[in-house]
Amino acid sequence: MPQSYIKKILKARVYDVAIESPVDPMPLLSKRLGNDILLKREDLQPVFSFKLRGAYNKMISLSEEERSKGVVAASAGNHAQGLALSALKLGVKATIVMPRTTPQIKVDAVRARGGKVVLHGDTYDEASTFAKKLVEEKGMVYVHPYDDPEVIAGQGTVGMEILRQVTGPLDVVFVPVGGGGLAAGVAAYIKYVRPEVKVIAVEPEDAASLKLAMDKGRRATLPEVGIFADGVAVAQIGKETFRVLRKTIDGVLTASTDEICAAIKDIFDDTRSIAEPAGALSLAGLKKYVEQNDCSGQTLLAIDSGANTNFDRLRYIAERTEIGEKREAILSVTIPERPGSFKKFCGALGRRNITEFNYRFGDDSDAQIFVGISVAAGGGDRQELVEALQKMDYPVADFTDNEMAKLHIRHMVGGHRPAAVKSELLYRFEFPERPGALMNFLTKLGNRWNISLFHYRNHGAAYGRVLVGLQADKEARNEIEVFLDKLSYSYHEETDNPAYQLFLS
Template identity: 50%
Template structure:
């Protein structure tokens, strides 16, 4: 709890939610029992279906409420916003309904399908910079120069109040008071609004915040006692990939949130699959975030026993990302195991390995002959659950086969299982780096141009996943004593990077 005076009065916020003007455009979405999930998790699981809004996201609520409050003078000046997706569509739709001009500033990295969606609602789009921050700065500058009203995606009380109508509907629709509501968190607008209503009506209902491990903006700020900017953000769940929680939303959240759960990208993908099996709908990663949190909470034995509501916040997912989500879903659910096995490079060893696998279904098998006494193979197999992975290790040990579980190894999952080739020469020193860069036209070329040609590139792997961020694995041959110069040169690319030379996956399959 902050020692400073609260910025927002919770009684006033509840009143603002009660009077919020959202239903000109927003639907009262259903709150549906998910029987299969309820059975699997041993508690009643209810899905609040914000993915069924006409713009496929809860963001229409806050946008509509904010624009409905504009004066005639403000509507004449128009509105502007910065967003790469859901907020943009909400503003565009509401602006068209209330007959005011809307200009949306979006990063250059925004997928074309999202730009087209905003334009289809009648808004003008302007692509600026590689990140939300750059687009936001441009939008604020435009507002100052033109007189247009800048509408923040989460840090305005009118927007928070609009999102809070989700919480009001949940309590009106549920047959019993829920024990917990699981809410995805990015900038904090949804959890602030929902939390304010739910806690005012049902103080004993737990408000559980769920964040990606790569973007823990609320958790980091709670630990610091104030809104804190993250140094970097994983953009996989792009709907919540925010570097800094709002000032007002943090003020509310720190008073109302009972617990924060962070989940991995694989756990999010597994939850996307669970939502599909429950509803036959493909939600975006951020849309499944809250369910991933409930599943993890349950596995840890920490989830409340009674009714739990999960907010499915949106379904704006690019088609070309679905394959990547499917690929990672089974790892996240414990239904696939990726591991490296060391087997003797001699006749009969492969048969012994297959006997150790037994009747398990193999999802992939990668092997390349080397002039060595030991061969390393990269194997993917179907498993029943996370505990079953331990049994695999035990079964292999009975056949004198040593394995290393790489199911959570980022290098193995993101790059190695998609690569071809072998090991580099033993006579050449090699270092491996992982880079991230904005996924926009020309970005990969810009990256290659930025690399100093003083060092020979010995390995290169890039794969497009339909995300706003691209990932490259790159190897360099470095003469002795030249590492400092290499680091200095690579830093000039301006892209986040991390050395992976000590990775187990690299050691088994790529190192000389």
């Protein structure tokens, strides 16, 4: 029974290496959602993840003979770092089998703490199979990242701290789930000590192994596992963790990649820290819970489980954040192919901010544009925008939920100059970024030359950047540049740029 974990959690030896992480308020998000939002900061642990707790608690429970054999584990990174630091603290040799897809920051962190890293397979499950093979061949002790009572008890100290730190009202605690070690430990403790507090498990939509097990009433294996939230990318919920979770949690929610990205931004806005995707997962679930249940005035707590992410992933996260917050609509719109159509279309949008504009001349009749437009959160405003454009006889396709469009098509709009455009001059502009700046730019550009290529993306910087192709021959260059000089915008001609010549000309 889950009650058996209470004594284990109370006795867990985690504070030799772990800290009692703080619970921070999220004032900005609290005001926006109309609830008191709290964040349990496990990203502040020495290895930037809660995994240190369970790994050390398991290690300290081993006999001297077991420790002398060395330990081995499979991990996507956070358990690996926790085990490596625990092994270093106790003078034990540690071998960590990690999927080849593990972020380099986690691989380097394990090696820096003295762990031997073996990269094998593309998923946690492939790495786990190989690690167990090493146990058979070399006699090492296998330290499971989640499906072990001592590991679960170590993670359960997070729940113990939450109840010690939040002594007032506490309505719901949201816990991220991969294999289920953290969720099982936290749920077992909270539901025993304060059964009135709901515990909601949160998984990625593309790695929802607990939801699958709950729906079927038994453990099952996902045919495919998404790896964006690599810290929770597990194909099957743990056997022991599922035994505990099915008796203790109050529900399971899933979050999309875009919703996770939006939650990463929320954490940054309130704490100036950057969570990894798995670290922000529970907050994404919290926001969905508020939306689905229309709750207000409650105290809701999410566990920020880690901050181990590669810096270069932030480009992708930033790109998807506004969509995850439902503050950007991604549309394909057909407009007439004639001078002034861009300007007229922008005028039809009113005061809405254009976040992206991609276009390449196709033929003399219609122009197909790929456009991003700021909308109010929630989705209703987006629908109103689409309907308003349709009433103005603009054919519209809504790509906001189209994964291929968001991942690939937005970066591939265009291609080489069609035969109908006999000659083209290319210019790159910079102008002060503010609401209406794009419309102002188009107004000043006027209708004198037909636009044959257009790319604009709002990056939140001080200056907007636009790439424009003008349907004109080289003899018109001087005339164009005299006109452009009068615009007072910084510009550079890029007609001879080899990138343009290879891919667009």
